[in-house]
Amino acid sequence: MKQRREAPPLRAVAGDGRAEGLPAGEAAIATRGLTKRFRGGQLAVDGLELTVPRGSVFGFLGPNGSGKTTTIRMLLGLIEPSSGGGHLLGEPMPRAARRVLPKVGALIEGPALYPFLTGRDNLVRFDAADPTADPRTRGARVDAALERVGLAAAAGKKARAYSLGMKQRLGLAAALLQPRELLVLDEPTNGLDPQGMREIRGLVRELAADGTTVFLSSHLLDEIEQVCTHAAVMSRGRLIVQGAVAELSAGVRGRLTVTTPDPAEAARVLKEHGLSELTSDGDEVSGELPDGAPDLAVLNAALVTAGVRVRGFGRQRVSLEDAFVALTGEGFDVAG
Amino acid sequence: MSLAEPLVRNPSPLWSLGLLRSELGTVFRRWRTLVLLGVLATVPVLVGIAVKAQTHGDQGGHGPAFIAEVTNNGLFLVFTALAVTLPFFLPMAIGVIAGDAIAGEASAGTLRYLLVAPAGRTRLLLAKYASVMVFCLVATLVVAASALLVGAVLFPLGDVTLISGVTVPFSDGLLRAAAIAGVVAVSLIGIAALGLFISTLTDSGIAAMATTVGVLITVQIMDGVPQLHAVQPLLFSHYWLSFADLLRAPVMWDGLAKDLGLQALYTAVFGSAAWARFTTRDITA
Numbered sequence: 001m002k003q004r005r006e007a008p009p010l011r012a013v014a015g016d017g018r019a020e021g022l023p024a025g026e027a028a029i030a031t032r033g034l035t036k037r038f039r040g041g042q043l044a045v046d047g048l049e050l051t052v053p054r055g056s057v058f059g060f061l062g063p064n065g066s067g068k069t070t071t072i073r074m075l076l077g078l079i080e081p082s083s084g085g086g087h088l089l090g091e092p093m094p095r096a097a098r099r100v101l102p103k104v105g106a107l108i109e110g111p112a113l114y115p116f117l118t119g120r121d122n123l124v125r126f127d128a129a130d131p132t133a134d135p136r137t138r139g140a141r142v143d144a145a146l147e148r149v150g151l152a153a154a155a156g157k158k159a160r161a162y163s164l165g166m167k168q169r170l171g172l173a174a175a176l177l178q179p180r181e182l183l184v185l186d187e188p189t190n191g192l193d194p195q196g197m198r199e200i201r202g203l204v205r206e207l208a209a210d211g212t213t214v215f216l217s218s219h220l221l222d223e224i225e226q227v228c229t230h231a232a233v234m235s236r237g238r239l240i241v242q243g244a245v246a247e248l249s250a251g252v253r254g255r256l257t258v259t260t261p262d263p264a265e266a267a268r269v270l271k272e273h274g275l276s277e278l279t280s281d282g283d284e285v286s287g288e289l290p291d292g293a294p295d296l297a298v299l300n301a302a303l304v305t306a307g308v309r310v311r312g313f314g315r316q317r318v319s320l321e322d323a324f325v326a327l328t329g330e331g332f333d334v335a336g
Numbered sequence: 337m338s339l340a341e342p343l344v345r346n347p348s349p350l351w352s353l354g355l356l357r358s359e360l361g362t363v364f365r366r367w368r369t370l371v372l373l374g375v376l377a378t379v380p381v382l383v384g385i386a387v388k389a390q391t392h393g394d395q396g397g398h399g400p401a402f403i404a405e406v407t408n409n410g411l412f413l414v415f416t417a418l419a420v421t422l423p424f425f426l427p428m429a430i431g432v433i434a435g436d437a438i439a440g441e442a443s444a445g446t447l448r449y450l451l452v453a454p455a456g457r458t459r460l461l462l463a464k465y466a467s468v469m470v471f472c473l474v475a476t477l478v479v480a481a482s483a484l485l486v487g488a489v490l491f492p493l494g495d496v497t498l499i500s501g502v503t504v505p506f507s508d509g510l511l512r513a514a515a516i517a518g519v520v521a522v523s524l525i526g527i528a529a530l531g532l533f534i535s536t537l538t539d540s541g542i543a544a545m546a547t548t549v550g551v552l553i554t555v556q557i558m559d560g561v562p563q564l565h566a567v568q569p570l571l572f573s574h575y576w577l578s579f580a581d582l583l584r585a586p587v588m589w590d591g592l593a594k595d596l597g598l599q600a601l602y603t604a605v606f607g608s609a610a611w612a613r614f615t616t617r618d619i620t621a
Contacts, residue, residue, distance in 0.1 A: 078619040101454035112445025128358035129453035
């Protein structure tokens with residue numbers, strides 16, 4: 001994609017903001033006891049303590065109905081918290097909304113457009129709503145944003161003729177109308193085909209490389225795993241875990257799988273070396289590696305020495321999903 | 337503040353007007369708006385043709401105000417058309433635009449994007465009300481202009497005989513027509529404020545429009561029931577037709593002042609209510 005051309009102002013802005021303005025480690029998003037109880041009495045968000053480090057690509061995970069969107073809406077000043085509060089870029093929300101929000105681009109619960117306006121006019125409209133947006137540069141910024149999400153060719157079409165994927169792109173373009181310090185993207189790849197998803201992930205990486213903090217909510221684990229440096233998981237309104245992705249998956253011990261025509265003997269040797277929960281299925285034996293896992297080369301040599309004929313030998317990659325199942329004790333696709 | 341420095345673009349207060357301009361562009365580029373204005377423009381045409389066709393028949397002396405004068409002077413079609421459209425057509429169009437103002441954005445979901453832009457709730461509400469008021473003026477002018485055109489084509493134009501019997505030159509009559517259009521437009525800002533308030537109560541544009549139009553119909557019925565005369569002076573439509581007093585010499589200001597005062601009252605009450613509601617409400621749509 002030819003996005004690099006538009007990138008420099010963004011890099012300059014976000015980079016400088018971080019370098020000179022802030023004590024190291026100040027969070028892009030920080031909440032304290034953030035709670036929302038809706039009028040029906042339903043507790044949507046319960047005492048959330050969330051910290052999103054500056055410069056991170058932060059994955060905000062949880063099944064549908066777990067309170068992600070309510071949290072995002074509170075952070076952006078659309079919903080008043082019942083108690084607790086949050087800071088965005090170091091300033092209290094919603095009090096500092098006018099000062100903070102121009103530095104924040106957002107895609108909330110999917111794009112929303114004026115169907116009777118062209119894609120371009122939709123962006124012009126959203127830009128005009130920002131009192132800090134310079135009308136003299138509006139045309140150029142709108143064009144750059146359209147170019148960046150690959151919609152330049154369809155800019156003159158009425159938005160009602162857009163496909164879901166195109167609407168999603170236009171919503172992203174609206175979030176990129178200004179250089180931003182923080183992007184809040186709620187399910188940004190919804191409705192996109194695999195190619196579109198790849199492009200969006202590329203765009204997120206590129207923005208992050210420029211220094212923009214990206215807060216990405218999703219219910220797709222592998223999506224988070226592919227782009228995020230940090231993650232948090234919500235379930236039923238509560239924050240279950242948060243931290244660096246590498247740390248989260250490090251907490252889970254890996255599994256070793258051996259393919260062999262001598263499964264019984266292999267299982268015996270593996271057990272001797274401390275593997276637990278051994279299972280064998282035909283010519284495959286697998287087991288959970290112990291803490292401080294032994295050198296895999298030593299294990300392999302031990303198998304061979306014991307006369308086990310090894311056809312395949314490998315450690316299964318620990319996915320974020322494994323980590324979350326381990327941490328939450330439940331599958332990920334449960335709703336609410 | 338060094339944090340904000342790279343992003344401070346020395347915003348000019350004038351940039352805020354961009355929202356109003358955008359608002360107006362959005363309202364007047366909708367097909368729905370153009371259809372409403374089109375319907376309003378046809379009313380004078382129908383009235384004009386009907387009067388023309390009836391000229392040779394027996395005029396029973398009934399019908400809307402000034403209709404008997406139209407055959408003598410096409411300018412009177414402006415007054416007739418405004419008198420015909422003011423009770424329902426005009427306020428109904430206002431009700432649609434005002435009712436949709438916030439609720440329509442909410443149901444389309446665009447409201448959340450305007451607010452995180454950040455448009456600012458008070459600022460957005462003001463821009464909405466201002467654009468509805470502009471629509472009041474445009475809608476009234478469309479009726480007046482269409483009526484003037486039709487009147488000029490179908491009937492003679494000339495000196496104007498006022499209600500009080502005095503005859504004034506055509507230019508004076510034209511000036512009074514313009515003043516009347518202005519008064520009619522201002523007479524509509526009460527229902528505009530009411531519609532805007534209703535619009536802040538719901539996330540459904542259709543519901544807000546229907547409610548506003550429903551309130552209009554109810555109020556108009558109440559204004560016609562003699563037993564309710566005690567509350568009638570408080571109904572926003574009660575003094576609407578006092579615009580005719582501008583066709584007297586000297587002008588009778590009493591009814592006009594009451595009408596404008598009532599509109600100011602409705603604007604203050606429902607404008608504040610809309611503000612109180614909109615600035616504290618959770619945006620979940």
